[in-house]
Amino acid sequence: xxxxxxxxxxxxxxxxxxxxxxxxxxxxxxxxxxxxxxxxxxxxxxxxxxxxxxxxxxxxxxxxxxxxxxxxxxxxxxxxxxxxxxxxxxxxxxxxxxxxxxxxxxxxxxxxxxxxxxxxxxxxxxxxxxxxxxxxxxxxxxxxxxxxxxxxxxxxxxxxxxxxxxxxxxxxxxxxxxxxxxxxxxxxxxxxxxxxxxxxxxxxxxxxxxxxxxxxxxxxxxxxxxxxxxxxxxxxxxxxxxxxxxxxxxxxxxxxxxxxxxxxxxxxxxxxxxxxxxxxxxxxxxxxxxxxxxxxxxxxxxxxxxxxxxxxxxxxxxxxxxxxxxxxxxxxxxxxxxxxxxxxxxxxxxxxxxxxxxxxxxxxxxxxxxxxxxxxxxxxxxxxxxxxxxxxxxxxxxxxxxxxxxxxxxxxxxxxxxxxxxxxxxxxxxxxxxxxxxxxxxxxxxxxxxxxxxxxxxxxxxxxxxxxxxxx
Amino acid sequence: xxxxxxxxxxxxxxxxxxxxxxxxxxxxxxxxxxxxxxxxxxxxxxxxxxxxxxxxxxxxxxxxxxxxxxxxxxxxxxxxxxxxxxxxxxxxxxxxxxxxxxxxxxxxxxxxxxxxxxxxxxxxxxxxxxxxxxxxxxxxxxxxxxxxxxxxxxxxxxxxxxxxxxxxxxxxxxxxxxxxxxxxxxxxxxxxxxxxxxxxxxxxxxxxxxxxxxxxxxxxxxxxxxxxxxxxxxxxxxxxxxxxxxxxxxxxxxxxxxxxxxxxxxxxxxxxxxx
Numbered sequence: 001x002x003x004x005x006x007x008x009x010x011x012x013x014x015x016x017x018x019x020x021x022x023x024x025x026x027x028x029x030x031x032x033x034x035x036x037x038x039x040x041x042x043x044x045x046x047x048x049x050x051x052x053x054x055x056x057x058x059x060x061x062x063x064x065x066x067x068x069x070x071x072x073x074x075x076x077x078x079x080x081x082x083x084x085x086x087x088x089x090x091x092x093x094x095x096x097x098x099x100x101x102x103x104x105x106x107x108x109x110x111x112x113x114x115x116x117x118x119x120x121x122x123x124x125x126x127x128x129x130x131x132x133x134x135x136x137x138x139x140x141x142x143x144x145x146x147x148x149x150x151x152x153x154x155x156x157x158x159x160x161x162x163x164x165x166x167x168x169x170x171x172x173x174x175x176x177x178x179x180x181x182x183x184x185x186x187x188x189x190x191x192x193x194x195x196x197x198x199x200x201x202x203x204x205x206x207x208x209x210x211x212x213x214x215x216x217x218x219x220x221x222x223x224x225x226x227x228x229x230x231x232x233x234x235x236x237x238x239x240x241x242x243x244x245x246x247x248x249x250x251x252x253x254x255x256x257x258x259x260x261x262x263x264x265x266x267x268x269x270x271x272x273x274x275x276x277x278x279x280x281x282x283x284x285x286x287x288x289x290x291x292x293x294x295x296x297x298x299x300x301x302x303x304x305x306x307x308x309x310x311x312x313x314x315x316x317x318x319x320x321x322x323x324x325x326x327x328x329x330x331x332x333x334x335x336x337x338x339x340x341x342x343x344x345x346x347x348x349x350x351x352x353x354x355x356x357x358x359x360x361x362x363x364x365x366x367x368x369x370x371x372x373x374x375x376x377x378x379x380x381x382x383x384x385x386x387x388x389x390x391x392x393x394x395x396x397x398x399x400x401x402x403x404x405x406x407x408x409x410x411x412x413x414x415x416x417x418x419x420x421x422x423x424x425x426x427x428x429x430x431x432x433x434x435x436x437x438x439x440x441x442x443x444x445x446x447x448x449x450x451x452x453x454x455x456x457x458x459x460x461x462x463x464x465x466x467x468x469x470x471x472x
Numbered sequence: 473x474x475x476x477x478x479x480x481x482x483x484x485x486x487x488x489x490x491x492x493x494x495x496x497x498x499x500x501x502x503x504x505x506x507x508x509x510x511x512x513x514x515x516x517x518x519x520x521x522x523x524x525x526x527x528x529x530x531x532x533x534x535x536x537x538x539x540x541x542x543x544x545x546x547x548x549x550x551x552x553x554x555x556x557x558x559x560x561x562x563x564x565x566x567x568x569x570x571x572x573x574x575x576x577x578x579x580x581x582x583x584x585x586x587x588x589x590x591x592x593x594x595x596x597x598x599x600x601x602x603x604x605x606x607x608x609x610x611x612x613x614x615x616x617x618x619x620x621x622x623x624x625x626x627x628x629x630x631x632x633x634x635x636x637x638x639x640x641x642x643x644x645x646x647x648x649x650x651x652x653x654x655x656x657x658x659x660x661x662x663x664x665x666x667x668x669x670x671x672x673x674x675x676x677x678x679x680x681x682x683x684x685x686x687x688x689x690x691x692x693x694x695x696x697x698x699x700x701x702x703x704x705x706x707x708x709x710x711x712x713x714x715x716x717x718x719x720x721x722x723x724x725x726x727x728x729x730x731x732x733x734x735x736x737x738x739x740x741x742x743x744x745x746x747x
Contacts, residue, residue, distance in 0.1 A: 178556040215556050215558040217559075221499055221559075222495075241689075251702065254728045265691075274736070275739045277514075278540060279516075280732030401690075402707075
């Protein structure tokens with residue numbers, strides 16, 4: 001006699017969020033996370049597809065997703081986080097900022113009959129549970145006697161560092177800024193990824209035995225060649241942290257920020273707490289954010305929280321082509337961000353003191369698809385109009401950091417300034433590996449972590465082969 | 473943490489600091505700068521390097537107390553430490569034998585000018601030094617400059633010492649064959665000297681210190697128009713052709729946070745008095 005099958009809930013358990021009217025006045029986290037009961041209820045929806053599970057195939061770091069969800073269902077939270085940490089050393093981060101809807105959740109079998117399992121929310125739940133209940137650090141592995149230098153403490157570098165230290169290598173991370181985390185500390189706002197969480201994740205990686213040296217800009221303080229004299233291998237994960245500007249007249253007027261500058265001031269330097277914190281920020285009444293990605297959403301939502309009266313996203317394509325995550329666009333809309341689609345600035349107009357006061361824009365229409373597969377925006381002649389603004393934030397992407405390529409002879413780079421590697425991150429210089437945005441151009445946190453992971457595997461193989469062949 | 477090994481008040485409100493930063497000292501070159509942050513709530517500020525002692529493992533900066541951060545720094549003593557110091561940043565100044573080099577420095581920037589003038593002197597150049605301050609008792613580094621200059625002229629804005637203002641340079645430039653000029657000082661000084669040298673076709677290098685945050689090419693706060701192109705002072709500079717720099721724009725951008733800076737200063741002074 002078979003038991004009657006329990007009815008599976010088609011809808012995902014919603015995650016509580018701060019009310020938009022309230023949250024627009026603070027920098028506290030918007031999404032509040034699942035309670036134990038909510039997490040277990042959501043985990044119970046998982047069908048536990050047999051390997052190869054579709055969700056795992058969508059995960060750039062290959063987390064055994066059905067296994068950790070099963071452990072949540074059984075309320076074995078400690079085991080669940082252990083399962084995630086086998087593959088992912090930044091779970092509290094990825095649980096919050098991964099585009100799950102395009103990755104693991106996109107492939108979820110449940111999506112065929114209802115909502116996919118909220119894998120990201122569950123990952124976040126157990127990562128937060130771990131932080132509250134204390135970390136278990138795995139036992140120290142047997143030292144290999146090999147040393148690896150990691151350049152850049154962003155998602156790629158921290159991932160590579162954690163994987164390599166767990167394999168028994170000595171690992172030192174060199175970070176140019178004063179805090180580890182890269183884009184996690186300077187780019188993603190507090191209300192989406194609280195900085196104490198990034199700090200806790202970095203502390204965990206330090207507990208594994210990784211040394212992190214801040215204020216150390218490789219290329220200036222030491223060259224890659226000098227690092228190779230002290231280390232057996234080097235991983236470069238310096239990101240795409242250089243701002244792109246529009247190159248239109250008036251762009252250097254006061255009140256015009258790159259998204260990078262705006263977000264560095266707000267996030268890394270905590271300008272929202274000025275004057276308790278010393279770094280100032282200027283925010284006017286009418287703010288225009290140029291661009292349609294996650295960074296544009298982040299900047300717009302920061303501007304609202306800093307007290308701007310009107311914040312507009314000015315994007316040259318339509319809503320459909322926006323690269324930002326649907327969730328982030330919704331959050332921005334809920335908070336009152338205004339969207340100006342099919343609009344592009346032509347020039348910035350300043351006042352007599354050199355401050356921006358308006359922006360001449362042109363309306364666009366969509367033509368044939370371009371190389372990115374999105375329809376190309378074409379200006380509509382004669383549609384120019386002026387928009388009053390007193391703060392502009394340019395969020396049209398970043399370019400690779402040129403310092404390492406400039407100071408490393410023999411390192412092959414593309415014409416876009418990205419470092420050339422094979423699929424495992426191996427560069428044109430023996431012992432030097434690279435991964436993340438410095439190789440792909442601006443992409444996501446999780447794809448950088450995936451690249452860090454692959455490179456760590458390749459570096460380990462390289463070091464062990466070198467040792468076994470007795471070359472060192 | 474970066475320890476202050478030496479702190480010396482050179483003249484009222486202008487202090488010299490030697491920071492323990494062994495690796496920075498080994499790499500530092502004239503023309504480069506460091507970014508420092510005093511404490512957890514502090515801002516990142518650029519300071520031009522005024523010297524490096526590889527043996528002692530220290531770098532020297534000279535800083536004028538003009539706002540909250542520089543005042544906070546000025547209140548520290550030898551033995552104290554600051555939280556962060558990153559560098560050396562920016563491209564080093566070009567040091568080679570040019571022939572005769574006019575080295576003009578104003579205010580606090582005379583200290584890093586000395587670091588460059590010394591290197592240029594050692595490279596075999598004849599150095600004509602010009603140093604200036606607002607008033608006589610604000611002039612720094614006169615003795616040091618005298619040691620590396622073949623000729624040294626002093627000027628003050630109010631005429632309390634040496635020439636009154638820099639107009640005397642016009643005659644000097646007519647009389648002498650000068651192969652290169654370098655100017656470190658206020659925007660006004662750099663603009664003025666660049667205008668003086670322009671008709672003589674003397675290559676003139678200015679060392680710019682705009683507002684910066686990271687100082688590593690990431691934020692673009694330090695962007696400056698040079699020859700119609702946008703440059704980042706932190707990574708493309710800080711040295712630029714003085715005849716090509718848009719000084720008006722630079723001046724406006726330097727004033728971007730005047731209101732906030734005043735506010736921060738008022739809060740700081742209040743806090744200091746009550747504590």
